[in-house]
Amino acid sequence: MLQADLFAAHPPSALTVTDLTRYIREVLEEDPVLMNVRVTGEVSNLSRPRSGHIYFTLKDAGAALRCVIWRSNAARIPHDLQDGMAMEAHGSIGVYEVSGQYQLYVRSVQPAGEGRLYQEFLRLKAKLEAEGLFDPQLKQPIPEQPHKIGVVTSTNAAALQDMLNTLQNRYPLVEVVLAPASVQGAAAPPEIVRAIRALNRRDDIDVILVARGGGSLEDLWCFNDERVVRAIAASAIPVITGVGHETDFTLSDFAADLRAPTPTAAAVEATPDVRDLYEILQGSLYRLQYTFQSILETHTDRLQTVYNRLERVSPIYQIHSDQQRLDELEQRSTRALRHILNLQRTQSQSLSQRLGALNPQAVLQRGYAIVSLDDGSLVRSIQQVQAGDTVHIQLSDGKIDARTLENKRNVQV
Amino acid sequence: MTEKIKPVEQLSYEKAFAELEDIVNQLEGEQPPLEESLKLYERGQALTRRCADLLENAELKLQQLADRELDDADTDQDG
Numbered sequence: 001m002l003q004a005d006l007f008a009a010h011p012p013s014a015l016t017v018t019d020l021t022r023y024i025r026e027v028l029e030e031d032p033v034l035m036n037v038r039v040t041g042e043v044s045n046l047s048r049p050r051s052g053h054i055y056f057t058l059k060d061a062g063a064a065l066r067c068v069i070w071r072s073n074a075a076r077i078p079h080d081l082q083d084g085m086a087m088e089a090h091g092s093i094g095v096y097e098v099s100g101q102y103q104l105y106v107r108s109v110q111p112a113g114e115g116r117l118y119q120e121f122l123r124l125k126a127k128l129e130a131e132g133l134f135d136p137q138l139k140q141p142i143p144e145q146p147h148k149i150g151v152v153t154s155t156n157a158a159a160l161q162d163m164l165n166t167l168q169n170r171y172p173l174v175e176v177v178l179a180p181a182s183v184q185g186a187a188a189p190p191e192i193v194r195a196i197r198a199l200n201r202r203d204d205i206d207v208i209l210v211a212r213g214g215g216s217l218e219d220l221w222c223f224n225d226e227r228v229v230r231a232i233a234a235s236a237i238p239v240i241t242g243v244g245h246e247t248d249f250t251l252s253d254f255a256a257d258l259r260a261p262t263p264t265a266a267a268v269e270a271t272p273d274v275r276d277l278y279e280i281l282q283g284s285l286y287r288l289q290y291t292f293q294s295i296l297e298t299h300t301d302r303l304q305t306v307y308n309r310l311e312r313v314s315p316i317y318q319i320h321s322d323q324q325r326l327d328e329l330e331q332r333s334t335r336a337l338r339h340i341l342n343l344q345r346t347q348s349q350s351l352s353q354r355l356g357a358l359n360p361q362a363v364l365q366r367g368y369a370i371v372s373l374d375d376g377s378l379v380r381s382i383q384q385v386q387a388g389d390t391v392h393i394q395l396s397d398g399k400i401d402a403r404t405l406e407n408k409r410n411v412q413v
Numbered sequence: 414m415t416e417k418i419k420p421v422e423q424l425s426y427e428k429a430f431a432e433l434e435d436i437v438n439q440l441e442g443e444q445p446p447l448e449e450s451l452k453l454y455e456r457g458q459a460l461t462r463r464c465a466d467l468l469e470n471a472e473l474k475l476q477q478l479a480d481r482e483l484d485d486a487d488t489d490q491d492g
Contacts, residue, residue: 145427155477164473172471173426179478198483274468277430281468284433285461291440292454299447 018097025095028102034093039065039104040112043085054081058089058104066103067091077109086112117217121224125251128226133233134254140238142258142269146206148175149270150199150237152192155180159213159263163242166264171271177205183212188222193231200236207270208235210252211242211263223250232256242266364396382407418456421463429467433460 015023028034041058048054052071057064067089069077081087091106128134149167153160155178167174179195182188192210199205210232212220222228223243232239233255241256242263253259260266311317356362360370371379372392379385385404393400421429436457440450 145430147425147427164475168473172473173467175474175476177476177478179483194483195478198478274471277468278465281430281433281461281464284430284437285458287437287441288433288454288457288461291437292450292457295440295444295447295450298444 017100021095021097021100024102025097028093028095031093036090036092037104038088038090040086040088041065043081043087044083046081046083054106056081056083058087066096066101067106068103069106069109073107077106078111081109088112117221117224121251124224124226124229125254128229128233128251128255133229138233140257142238142240143206145171145272146174146270148177148204148206150177150179150202150205150208151211152179152181152195152199152208153211153263154183157183157213159211159242162213162264163209163211163267166267167271170268170273171277172274174271177202183222184215184219185222189225189227192222192225192228196231196235196239205237208237208239209242209263209266209270210239210256211266212244213263214245214248220244220248220250223252226251228252229255240266240269361396364394370394382409421456421459424460424463426464426467426471429460429463433457433464436460 039058041060041064044057044059044064046054046056052074054069054074054077056067058067059065087109088111089104089106089109091104091108093102094105095102132138151160151163153163160178164176167176177199179199181191181195183192196208196210199208210223212223220243223241229251232241232252238257239255240258240260241250241253242260242265243250243252244262246261249259258269260269364370370393372394373379373384374390374392377384379391385391385407387404387406389404391402391404393402424432436453439445440453440457444450445453
């Protein structure tokens with residue numbers, strides 16, 4: 001422990017330089033504040049000897065502080081460290097007994113301001129978080145198809161043009177209401193707040209983009225300003241932030257309803273893609289046509305069914321039925337008539353044959369003869385002829401005139 | 414859809430598309446009478462044309478707020 005008792009036990013007497021120096025060293029090195037200290041100042045007398053350790057002095061207008069960076073820590077020191085830079089060093093105070101010098105053993109070093117800003121960032125973040133400004137429950141949904149988009153950014157920045165190009169490409173239906181504001185420097189916070197409020201006074205804005213292109217930490221700092229963060233959190237219109245690059249996070253991002261990594265990304269988040277819209281529109285049209293077609297079919301079927309029933313009970317149906325019977329009868333009568341005709345034809349043929357058989361000429365050819373008297377009358381009986389009478393015998397090929405010699409009656413059997 | 418029917422030319426894309434969706438849903442749901450269906454179908458076709466027209470011919474509109482629109486005496490109290 002401290003050697004305070006050493007002094008208490010013995011009245012003040014001369015100490016060796018070494019004893020005193022060791023005492024001072026112990027006092028300083030045991031001090032809880034000095035064990036872990038941050039100090040800012042301007043770098044001077046920087047030297048990097050071959051040992052790998054780095055020596056320099058931090059100074060400001062009123063004082064100077066010797067600083068040492070051991071080689072084991074030197075790797076974490078920015079290479080561009082040089083005289084004249086304002087730096088913030090973090091380390092512990094110790095005493096170099098040989099020269100009786102207290103000095104800062106530096107563990108890390110960063111550009112001055114950054115650390116302080118970061119501390120401020122953390123403090124404000126914790127405070128606003130505790131107030132509930134970043135509560136996920138408070139996040140408002142981003143409208144899918146905004147009609148008007150409010151844009152808060154600087155009018156002469158590339159970020160604005162990037163966003164307008166993206167919007168024109170993705171969703172040219174949208175209207176942009178630009179609320180200009182500085183996005184850098186001391187004037188920026190009140191101007192950004194004013195722009196957000198101005199857009200909130202309108203009733204036609206669907207979503208607000210608060211955007212700024214990339215820059216240094218200080219450039220983006222206005223988006224960590226408490227006024228800006230509160231204005232974003234208080235906005236009744238959903239806010240999308242697009243500040244800096246992918247890696248930049250500001251308190252505005254935490255307060256926004258949606259954080260986009262860049263201004264362009266914010267424009268993308270705020271809008272649907274027109275190509276998707278075409279596809280969706282195509283789908284709706286297909287559904288419309290398909291559905292209507294099926295409705296038409298349903299009605300047509302229904303109509304057909306009813307019509308069929310109507311036909312069955314209508315006089316037309318009876319008429320058609322009668323017509324059918326009529327057709328049947330006609331067919332049957334035609335068939336009957338044809339039958340009769342056939343029959344008659346057959347009969348007439350047989351008659352003609354019979355008639356042929358009766359032809360006297362045919363009989364004569366078979367050897368029969370016709371006998372007639374002078375007056376032409378046919379001789380059918382012997383009683384018509386006396387012996388000596390002239391008769392005429394007609395044969396098939398000619399006529400014989402003959403005289404009767406005798407006539408004998410046939411003997412009856 | 415009993416409210417007044419606006420000519421499609423007066424509708425914004427969102428309105429036209431919303432109505433189109435509504436019509437398709439109606440037709441897909443309980444089918445309205447044929448005459449009504451036919452009207453809805455024709456309206457749906459007109460809305461589709463309107464939407465496609467708007468998508469094809471849209472030009473981004475840009476409006477910049479003037480200083481007096483940014484400032485508001487009533488609410489801008491804390492500066």
